[in-house]
Structure formats: C-alpha cells, structure tokens
Amino acid sequence: MNIPFNKPYLTGKESHYLYDAVSTGKLSGNGKYTQLCQSHLENTYGFEKCLLTTSCTDALEMAAILINIEPGDEVIMPSYTFVSTANAFVLRGAKIVFADSRSDHPGFDEATLENLITDKTKAIVPVHYAGVACDMDCIMKIADKHNLFVIEDAAQAIDSYYVFKDGSKKALGSIGHLAAFSFHETKNIIAGEGGMLVVNDNQFAKRAEIIWEKGTNRSAFFRGEVDKYGWVDVGSSFLPSELISSFLWAQIENIQSIQNKRKVLWDLYYKLLQVWANDNEIKMPFVPNFATNNAHMFYLICKNVKQRTVIIDTLRSANVHAVFHYLSLHKSPFYSDKHDGRDLPYTDNYSECLVRLPLFYELSTEEIYHIVKVLLNCKFDG
Incomplete structure (x- = not known):
C-alpha cells in the first residue's frame, strides 16, 4: 500500500x-x-x-x-x-x-x-x-x-x-x-x-x-x-x-459532496488517534467555538522535533507520505534581518513539531486504518 x-x-x-x-x-x-x-x-x-x-x-x-x-x-x-x-x-x-x-x-x-x-x-x-x-x-x-x-x-x-x-x-x-x-x-x-x-x-x-x-x-x-x-x-x-x-x-x-467526504475522513482520524495522541503527549487539531471545520487538513503537534521525525520516518518506511508545514517567516533567510527581534515561541514550536497526515477525497477508510496502525506502532524513546 x-x-x-x-x-x-x-x-x-x-x-x-x-x-x-x-x-x-x-x-x-x-x-x-x-x-x-x-x-x-x-x-x-x-x-x-x-x-x-x-x-x-x-x-x-x-x-x-x-x-x-x-x-x-x-x-x-x-x-x-x-x-x-x-x-x-x-x-x-x-x-x-x-x-x-x-x-x-x-x-x-x-x-x-x-x-x-x-x-x-x-x-x-x-x-x-x-x-x-x-x-x-x-x-x-x-x-x-x-x-x-x-x-x-x-x-x-x-x-x-x-x-x-x-x-x-x-x-x-x-x-x-x-x-x-x-x-x-x-x-x-x-x-x-x-x-x-x-x-x-x-x-x-x-x-x-x-x-x-x-x-x-x-x-x-x-x-x-x-x-x-x-x-x-x-x-x-x-x-x-x-x-x-x-x-x-x-x-x-460538487463542493458539498467533496466537503462531506473530507469531514468523514477527518472525523475518523480524530476518533482513532485521540487516545494514542494523549498517551504520547501529542496534540490533536483544535477548533475554537467561534470556528467551523472544513476538513482542509489533519495535523498532529508533536512534543518535540525528534518525535515528529520518528513519525515521518516511520510512516515513510510504510509508504505513507506525511509532511511538516511552514517554516517561521521571521527566521527566514530573506526576512530575519528585517524582523524586529521579538521571539515568537509558538510559531517556532509549530514549525518544529507540526506534522500533516494524508487527507484527500479518494483516501479510503482502509487506508486511514493502515496509517493509524503504523502510527500506533511508532517507537518513541523516553
């Protein structure tokens, strides 16, 4: 697979x-x-x-x-x-x-x-x-x-x-x-x-x-x-x-049928990973009470970059492609010397610790179960 x-x-x-x-x-x-x-x-x-x-x-x-x-x-x-x-x-x-x-x-x-x-x-x-x-x-x-x-x-x-x-x-x-x-x-x-x-x-x-x-x-x-x-x-x-x-x-x-399917997949990820994430100090996606969820992405926030690397590498070894996301723009080669010097700790934390899981319309429930099984078998030190 x-x-x-x-x-x-x-x-x-x-x-x-x-x-x-x-x-x-x-x-x-x-x-x-x-x-x-x-x-x-x-x-x-x-x-x-x-x-x-x-x-x-x-x-x-x-x-x-x-x-x-x-x-x-x-x-x-x-x-x-x-x-x-x-x-x-x-x-x-x-x-x-x-x-x-x-x-x-x-x-x-x-x-x-x-x-x-x-x-x-x-x-x-x-x-x-x-x-x-x-x-x-x-x-x-x-x-x-x-x-x-x-x-x-x-x-x-x-x-x-x-x-x-x-x-x-x-x-x-x-x-x-x-x-x-x-x-x-x-x-x-x-x-x-x-x-x-x-x-x-x-x-x-x-x-x-x-x-x-x-x-x-x-x-x-x-x-x-x-x-x-x-x-x-x-x-x-x-x-x-x-x-x-x-x-x-x-x-x-076809936007409503696309949205409905994506939300089903998002909800399945959340249901299957909730206990595992909590046990490993991994944060799940959060939707404030002033927002709705359009199921654009499903992400995890790891406790450190080492844990994220284990997740990405373990998934890759099982032929599952997961990715990290943005790098902090205030630390970018182009803008770092133009930034005013303030620390932005949460930005840096997401840059180092956030990982995105596959999520697309034709992703099957069988494939999500496979991804979750791989994640449950990740070996974290400590």
Whole structure:
C-alpha cells in the first residue's frame, strides 16, 4: 500500500467543461465559466464581489495594490504562514510585523494584535490556518478602532465559517474588507493553480476589476458602460483563462459532496488517534467555538522535533507520505534581518513539531486504518 500526501480529485465533469470552453472559441478570461464560478460563490457564501485569479498569490497582490500599500507602511500578519502572504505586501514596500501563533492553534494570536499596532500600521492579514477561523469579531473591532484594513488570507478556508456569539455564522472571506482564496491542487476544491479575490468593501469594487484587467476598464467596456476602454490605473494580468475556470466549475458544482467526504475522513482520524495522541503527549487539531471545520487538513503537534521525525520516518518506511508545514517567516533567510527581534515561541514550536497526515477525497477508510496502525506502532524513546 502506497499512500501519497495528496491526490487531486476529479469529479468527472472537468473534461466536459474544458471541451465546452474550447468549443465556444472563448479561451481568454472573464467568459462563461469565470462568471458562473464568481456568481455561484457570491450567492452561496455571501461574498460581495468575487474575481477569479490565476493564484491566491495574485489575489493577495491585488489586495495590496487596492489598499495602496506604500514603502514604510506596516502590515501585521502571522509568521506561521506561506511566503505569499508576506510577499504580496513586501513587493509594494511594506514592512511586515509578524505576530505569534496561538498556544492552542497555529493561527494568529489575536491577543497580541493591539500591541503590534503603530501609527504606520495600514492592514491586518489574519490567516485562517487549516480552514479554521481566526477570531474575526475581535480582529474587526480592533481594525475599526484603529482605522485599519483587514485582508483575510482564506487560502485554505473555502466552505468554512466564523461563528458569532449569538450563534449566527458568516463564511470566512466575507468578513474582512478583502479576502484571498486558493484553488491549488492541494486545496479542497481545485483548478490545478487558481485563486480568487473577494471584495467585501464596495469602495474597492470598481478599481479591483480594473487592476484585474491589466489596469484597463475593459470589463466596463464589454458591459456597455463606456464606449471605449483604455489604461486608467496600475494593474496586471491577474484573471485566469476559461480553461482554469471551466475546470473549477466542475469542482464547485460538487463542493458539498467533496466537503462531506473530507469531514468523514477527518472525523475518523480524530476518533482513532485521540487516545494514542494523549498517551504520547501529542496534540490533536483544535477548533475554537467561534470556528467551523472544513476538513482542509489533519495535523498532529508533536512534543518535540525528534518525535515528529520518528513519525515521518516511520510512516515513510510504510509508504505513507506525511509532511511538516511552514517554516517561521521571521527566521527566514530573506526576512530575519528585517524582523524586529521579538521571539515568537509558538510559531517556532509549530514549525518544529507540526506534522500533516494524508487527507484527500479518494483516501479510503482502509487506508486511514493502515496509517493509524503504523502510527500506533511508532517507537518513541523516553
């Protein structure tokens, strides 16, 4: 039995929609399938405006342009995240102020946030790690108090929600001024590469479309709103081709069945590993009461790097591919000398101790039982 870390799932409709897109003769962006995807996601999740992009990285870069990030501006974000979260703002000249993770979850520690704000702070970028919400009520109140923009990095968070104290819910990505999603092949729904910018603050809606279309008002022209189009702002080629959008549409149509299966697999892991994890001082995934779980990933937090190495090596010897995740950005070769020197102990702990287990749609219960059996036989010293 050979179990990869990830296997992209195909619903069966991807090739049909790709063929249909090709048959229309409209292969460039913002055609039938782009508009289908955008309108469906807006209506399903309450996003004000969706713009598909070629990657989540592109969506984040659009967000940085939209809020007019300039050299000297400061942007607060977690250190435990993918480099794109930071790069999007570094490219515009911003200084990144890294926040530590929570003690109970790799996501952003909201309690440290206000102490990091200065008169140069322009934005807060919470990252919904593993599709589990940051405390958005807390973050938005702080942002409103200090007149800051909030850009949700929701790369892993499709179909996940923030739960307010009254029990009401809002989809992650619908709360901040802007949000970015990923449809990379490792995500719950995929397009190979692909992403999406969500615009929830109407002041950005028109400009976002212009930036998306290389700095032109081309989209307005094709809607008949202007009689010609030209270069009116900065921008780039952020929108994806219809081939990417048509592939994504097949995934979006099946999102609930995909989500239901992933949650069954996640729950099975949790049930089978709970006692073993406790016995070995290994922490299981934690979902705060203000969050839902979209089963994006199943991870374990080991008590030290040695224990994690044993787990990864033992699984590898049984042909199971498990991986660690992010390295602390504040200690990265590129940014370590730009960081302000604060210790971020929880970030470093997750970098050294977190391991991700295989989780994908076609993973079978038999394979999970096999993975668990291997884990139960791990030999830890001491």
